[in-house]
Amino acid sequence: MTSYNPKDWISFIFYFSKADTFRKLIPIMIIIGIYSGIIAYLEIEYWHLPEVSHVKNISMMHGMLGFVISLLLAYRTNTAYDRWWEGRKMWGSLVNSSRNLAIKLNAMLIDDNDRDFFKKMIPHYATILRKHLNDSETGKQLFDDVDLEVDYHKHRPNQVANKLFVKVNNLYLSKKLTGDQLIVINNELQSFTDICGACERIKNTPIPYSYSAFIKKFIFIYVLTLPFGYVFSLGYYVIPVVVFIFYVLASLELIAEEIEDPFGEDANDLPTKKIAENIKKHIEEIL
Template identity: 70%
Template sequence: MISYNTKDWFTFIFKFHKADTFRTLAPIMAAIGLYSGIVGYMEVEFWKLSDTSYIKNITIMHSMLGFVISLLLVFRTNTAYERWWEGRKLWGALVNNSRNLAIKLSAILKSDDDKKFFREMIANYASVLHIHLKDSDVSKELFDNLDLEIDHHKHRPNQIAQMMFERINILYEQQKITGDQLIILNSELQSFTDICGACERIKNTPIPYSYSAFIKKFIFFYVMTLPFGYAFSIGYYVVPVVVFIFYVLASLELIAEEIEDPFGDDENDLPTRKISENIKKHVEELI
C-alpha cells in the first residue's frame, strides 16, 4: 500500500506515481484526442456545417446524461470502497483476535511445548490466509462457466484452524484446560474461520458483470459523442476538453476496479503481508 502525506498537495498534483491512472489511460487518451480532432475537422472544415445544424443540439443529450453518469460512478466508487474498507476491518479483527487468543493461551498453558505450538500456529494462520487470498483460483470458485479442480481438503487456512482446535481438544481431554476454558478458546478459534470466510466472500464475489459492463459502455459512447456537439462552440479545443472528460470518468472506473479486490497485488490494495508479519511479532511477544 502506498505511504503518503495527505497534506502534500504539490506531490499529488505534479508527481505521477506508477499506480496513477494517467499512465494506464495515456494510449486511449491519445486515440480519443485524435478521434476528436478528426470529428472537429470534418464538421468545421470539411462539411462546414452551419450553426443551425441539428447536430449542434446534441449537447442537450450530454447535459441530461451527465447527471446520470455521475450518479452511476459515485455508486460504483462507493461500492468498491466499501469492499476495500470491509477487508481492512476483517484483517483488523484478525489482529485483535490473534492477540486475544495469544493472551488467553499464555495464561492458561503451562507447557513450553504447547506454547511453542500455538505461537507458531497463530502466526502461521495469518501468513497462510495472506497467501490463500492471493490465489487467483479463490476468486473464481463461484463462476458457473469454469470447472476448477479445487481440492477443498487442501484449504490451507482450514488446515491450520483444524490443527489448533485438535490441539485444544487434546489439552481438554488431558485435563490441562477446563470446560469453561475450552468454550472461551473455541469462540476465539471460530472467529478465525469467520474472518477467512468473509474475506473469501469479498474475493470471489465481484461486482455483477452486467453493471460493470454497462458503466464502461456508457462512458465510451458518452465520450465518443462529445466532439459532435462541442466542435461547433469551441472548435479544435474540443480535443483537450474531450480527452480531459474521458480521463476523469475512466479514472474513477479504474480506481473502483482496483480497490474492489483489496487482497490483490495492486499498489492500493491492503498490506496483508505486513499485517501478518505484525501479528507474528505480537504473538511471539505474548506467548
C-alpha cells in the same frame, strides 16, 4: 499499500505513481484525442456545418446524461470502497482475535512445547490466509464457466484452523485445559474461520457483470459523442477537453475496479503482508 502524506498537495499534483490511472489510460487517451481531432476537422474544414445545424444540439443530450453518469460512478465508487473497507475490518478483527487468543493461552498454558506450538500456528494462519486470498483460483470458486478440481487440502486456512482446534481439544483431553477455559478461547478460534469466510465472500463476488459492462459502454459512448456538439463552441480545443473528460470518467471506473478486490498486490490494496508480519511479532512478544 502506498504510504503518503494526505496534506502534501504538491506531490499529489505533480507526481505520478505506478498506481496513477493516467499511466494506464495514456494509450486510449491518445486514441480519443486523435478521434476528436478527426471529428473537429471534418466539421470545421470539410462539412462546414452552420451554427443552426441540429448537430449542435447533441450537447443537450450530454447535459441530461451527465447527471445520470455521475450517479452511476458515485454508486460504483462507493460500492467498491465499501468492499475495501470491509476487507480492512476483517483483517483488523483477525489481528484482535490473534492477540486475544495468545493472551488467554499465555495465562492458561504451562508447558513450553504447547506455547511454542501456538506461537507458530496463530501467526501462521494470517500468513496462509493472505496467500490464499492472493491465489487466482480462490477468486474463481463461484464462476459457472470454471470447473475447479475438488481438493480439500488446497484450502490451507482450513488446514491450519483444524490443527488449532485439534491441539486445543487434545489439551482438554489431557486435562491441560478445563472445560471453562475451552469455552473462553472458543470464540477466538471460531472467529478465524468466520473472517476467512467473509474475506472469501469479498474475493469471490465481484460487481455484477451487466452493471460493470454497462458503465464502461456508457462512458465510451458518452465520450465518443462529445466532439460532435462541442466543436461549434470550442473548435479544435475540443480535443483536450474531450480527452480530459474521458480521463476523469475512466479513472473513477479504474479506481473502483482496483479497490473492489482489496487482497491483491496493487498499490491501493490492503497491506495484508505487513499485517501478517505484525501479528507474528505481537504473538511472539506475548507467548
